[in-house]
Amino acid sequence: MAAALPADQLHIQPDPHSLREASLWLAERCRQRSVPQELIDRLDLCLNEVLANLVDHAGPGALDTPVELLLDPGDPSGGSPVCLQVRDGGAPFDPTAAPSPTAPTVLAETGIGGLGLVMVRRFCDDMRYRRINDRNELTLCLSWPQETPGR
Amino acid sequence: MADPTDSPVTGSSIHHEDISDDLRTVRLAGRLDMLGMEPIALKFTSLTASHAQQVLVDLRAVSFLASIGIRSIVSSARALEAKGGRMALLVAPGSSVEATLTSTGISEVIPIHTDEAQALAALGAAG
Numbered sequence: 001m002a003a004a005l006p007a008d009q010l011h012i013q014p015d016p017h018s019l020r021e022a023s024l025w026l027a028e029r030c031r032q033r034s035v036p037q038e039l040i041d042r043l044d045l046c047l048n049e050v051l052a053n054l055v056d057h058a059g060p061g062a063l064d065t066p067v068e069l070l071l072d073p074g075d076p077s078g079g080s081p082v083c084l085q086v087r088d089g090g091a092p093f094d095p096t097a098a099p100s101p102t103a104p105t106v107l108a109e110t111g112i113g114g115l116g117l118v119m120v121r122r123f124c125d126d127m128r129y130r131r132i133n134d135r136n137e138l139t140l141c142l143s144w145p146q147e148t149p150g151r
Numbered sequence: 152m153a154d155p156t157d158s159p160v161t162g163s164s165i166h167h168e169d170i171s172d173d174l175r176t177v178r179l180a181g182r183l184d185m186l187g188m189e190p191i192a193l194k195f196t197s198l199t200a201s202h203a204q205q206v207l208v209d210l211r212a213v214s215f216l217a218s219i220g221i222r223s224i225v226s227s228a229r230a231l232e233a234k235g236g237r238m239a240l241l242v243a244p245g246s247s248v249e250a251t252l253t254s255t256g257i258s259e260v261i262p263i264h265t266d267e268a269q270a271l272a273a274l275g276a277a278g
Contacts, residue, residue: 019184052185106260
């Protein structure tokens with residue numbers, strides 16, 4: 001079960017312009033907490049794909065409901081990861097249970113659906129989902145780099 | 152010939168240059184997310200998939216490549232291949248764009264290069 005995160009939050013409308021706002025907010029907050037750029041880039045990609053999927057597929061009702069973003073920078077020395085929670089009012093959708101498309105081997109047979117989910121799965125280290133209070137809650141976590149050699 | 156399409160609002164841009172009758176370079180720049188792809192997607196399709204040719208898509212100035220940008224690239228590459236042409240991608244070594252293309256498996260179906268001269272030579276040889 002996803003734990004409650006301390007408040008470092010943003011509310012946005014799910015539309016393409018707000019994706020940019022969310023990205024800027026994420027980068028600024030992460031830099032304030034000295035999150036490494038490589039982690040910010042990966043988290044940015046994950047957030048963009050989750051929100052883009054919401055804009056494309058969540059339906060008109062969900063587009064009227066603000067999306068809540070909560071950032072927990074974790075603790076690099078204590079081993080707790082950087083986590084971003086996305087809460088939306090769209091139809092129930094558990095991306096952790098969605099099937100992955102098969103990896104492309106031939107261009108002519110390369111599908112263009114499901115790429116966003118592939119990217120989220122590849123770029124985050126842990127992804128948890130729950131449905132709570134009629135909202136989807138997705139938690140994406142990335143581990144801080146190990147400082148000790150020979151991990 | 153340069154034919155720029157720049158969007159000051161979204162920060163994305165597209166330029167092209169014809170190296171020869173059947174070898175073209177298309178240079179994309181900026182953040183290629185939903186907002187960034189909107190003003191350049193149609194231009195990208197017409198520049199890359201209109202007729203049989205070899206096309207090098209330069210992504211070295213792309214700061215962020217979302218799935219919507221990858222879908223556009225794959226769609227055009229497929230259309231180009233169906234017409235008898237071929238696409239290759241040029242990326243900055245070690246960039247997040249390179250990591251995205253590798254992690255999604257796109258690098259397995261569209262050749263990726265980090266050196267422009269080598270990429271053009273490979274495409275020219277293929278044509």
